[in-house]
Amino acid sequence: MSRLEKKFKQLQDSGRKGLITFITAGDPDLEATCALVETLAAAGADVVELGVPFSDPLADGPTIQKASGRALKQGVTLKKILETVIEIRRRSDIPLVLMSYYNPIFSYNLERFVADAVSAGVDGVIVPDLPLEESLPLRNLAAGRLAVVPLAAPTTAEARLQEIVAAGSGFLYYVTVTGITGARSDLPPELTATLDRVKKIAADLPLAAGFGISTPEQARLVGKHSDAVIVGSALVEIISRSGGGAAGRRELFDFVESLRRSLDAVAIPCVS
Numbered sequence: 001m002s003r004l005e006k007k008f009k010q011l012q013d014s015g016r017k018g019l020i021t022f023i024t025a026g027d028p029d030l031e032a033t034c035a036l037v038e039t040l041a042a043a044g045a046d047v048v049e050l051g052v053p054f055s056d057p058l059a060d061g062p063t064i065q066k067a068s069g070r071a072l073k074q075g076v077t078l079k080k081i082l083e084t085v086i087e088i089r090r091r092s093d094i095p096l097v098l099m100s101y102y103n104p105i106f107s108y109n110l111e112r113f114v115a116d117a118v119s120a121g122v123d124g125v126i127v128p129d130l131p132l133e134e135s136l137p138l139r140n141l142a143a144g145r146l147a148v149v150p151l152a153a154p155t156t157a158e159a160r161l162q163e164i165v166a167a168g169s170g171f172l173y174y175v176t177v178t179g180i181t182g183a184r185s186d187l188p189p190e191l192t193a194t195l196d197r198v199k200k201i202a203a204d205l206p207l208a209a210g211f212g213i214s215t216p217e218q219a220r221l222v223g224k225h226s227d228a229v230i231v232g233s234a235l236v237e238i239i240s241r242s243g244g245g246a247a248g249r250r251e252l253f254d255f256v257e258s259l260r261r262s263l264d265a266v267a268i269p270c271v272s
Contacts, residue, residue, distance in 0.1 A: 002095075003095040004147055004170050004171070008171065011046065011228070012227075019045050019229060020048075022231065022233075023048070023049075024053060025050040025051060026071030026076030027067040028243055029074060034084060035244060039253050041092050044256060044257055044261075048096055049230070052081055052104055053068035053069075053071040053072045054068060054103065056103075059128045059129070064232065064236055086121065089120070097149060098117065098122055101129050114141045124148070124170040125148060126173055132163060139169075147169040149171055149172075150164045152173070158201065172206065172207050173210060174195065174207060195222070206228060207227045208227060208229070209222045209226040215234075216258045216259055220265060229259070229263060234255070235255070235256070
């Protein structure tokens with residue numbers, strides 16, 4: 001059983017909701033990334049997504065775009081991120097998922113990427129610009145070794161969603177709003193009903209909802225209708241503002257801990 005599978009089973013068995021946190025690898029630098037992952041884990045994160053910086057991040061809003069730009073200026077590459085994962089694994093056993101556009105993975109070489117990612121200690125990969133029909137080579141190479149996390153959105157038709165779920169592994173990343181990443185003051189009023197519908201279709205694949213979630217109150221609301229909540233831009237903004245030093249890590253810890261408390265407030269009873 002993989003780290004991701006173990007984590008979601010632990011959450012289910014204990015009746016708790018998962019907290020998945022996203023940061024951009026290499027922002028403010030790769031050494032800080034190691035410390036930031038430790039901070040996230042200590043504050044109550046269950047899974048950490050490491051964003052692979054890319055020059056043309058079509059799905060990302062200004063906050064993550066700027067973080068990617070800062071990392072790229074320092075020469076951060078996919079190879080260096082995998083080397084950083086090796087260092088993180090010396091300190092932490094938290095499940096790690098890379099979020100990368102397809103170009104860096106393709107340029108790295110699919111077979112070599114899967115082998116190096118697994119060897120380094122990566123548990124899954126999310127590729128937001130890789131359509132289901134074109135993902136088979138990656139999924140075949142990764143089968144049983146590396147979760148290829150599928151994405152779905154409010155515009156995804158039910159038949160299409162069923163196909164995506166059937167092909168996916170790790171968890172289903174459900175994009176709560178159309179458009180790009182970034183904090184939102186309000187979430188769509190129909191979101192909770194939509195999540196309930198998607199959860200039935202996802203069946204045994206854990207449902208994690210993200211995009212726009214930036215407050216403990218939003219996390220609590222979404223957590224009532226999903227297995228896990230994903231928070232990214234709000235964390236990247238803290239790092240951008242406060243840095244990866246002690247002060248920045250303290251602010252990050254406090255915020256993530258507030259998200260954890262909010263999700264624990266909607267924990268469901270353990271079913272025997």
